[in-house]
Amino acid sequence: MTSSRCSERCKQSPEFYSRYGPYEIPRYLPFEKKDLKDAWASIDDDVGAELSWAQGAYIFSLRNGRNYKPLYVGITKHQGFRAEVFNPTNKVKILRDWADMKGTLILHLLAKPKGVHNGFSVGISEEWLRSLEVLLIFMCRRKNSKLSNKMHTKLLDGIGIDGITNTTKKLGKPRGAVATLRNALWW
Structure with a gap:
């Protein structure tokens, strides 16, 4: 795995996921x-802390030029990124399902830095991680309605708002209640 160097962006607020x-x-x-051990060590060195052992969320996406198309959202639940990101199910997605897709496969990690000490939170509740996963799936489906995730899609479809949260694109500018509600929601 290769990355851009970590700079001030790694020193984010501990209340938020970085x-x-x-x-x-x-x-x-x-x-x-x-190879995986070396790659995770490189990421940890880049960040300056043991990000690979942190809990959080991850997103696989496909980069074409400057465009990123999300493919899958995952969370760590009871283990860190090191054990979860390249689990057998994700390896099948990478080596089989996404093998012929045009572009560069990209991984983004979201982790919560500790407030006082170096490192990252590892005791995040499963409920919080699931909520983060739902939020990320919702956001990613806006760009890719064919996201690989199956979990939470029924929930997101059931609470959808026509013209606001649905993943189908409509031609033209939104009008009336759709336009004003989008404005009110800063959408």
Whole structure:
């Protein structure tokens, strides 16, 4: 995995999740333990803390030029990024499902820095992580209605607002109640 260098962006507010990446992911090589260990060590060195052991969320996307198309959103639940991001299910997605897609596979990580000490939070409740996952799936579906995630899509469809949160695009400018509600929601 390769990344852009971490600078002041890594020293974000501890109340919020901070974003890390983009990290380029090869789609053609087998993911050997040693290679993954070296890649995670490189990310930890880049960030200056043990990001690979943190809990949080991750997004796989496809980069074409300056455009990023989200493909999948995941959370760490009971383990860190190191154990979750390249689990067997995700390896199948990378090596089989996304192998022929045009563009560069990219990984973004979202983790919550500790307030006082170096490092990242690891005791985040599953409820909070699931809520973050739902929010990210909602946001990513706006750009890619064919996101690989199946979980939470029924919920998001059930609470959708026509003309506001639905993933179908309509031609022309929104009118009336749609336009004013979008304005009120800063959408």
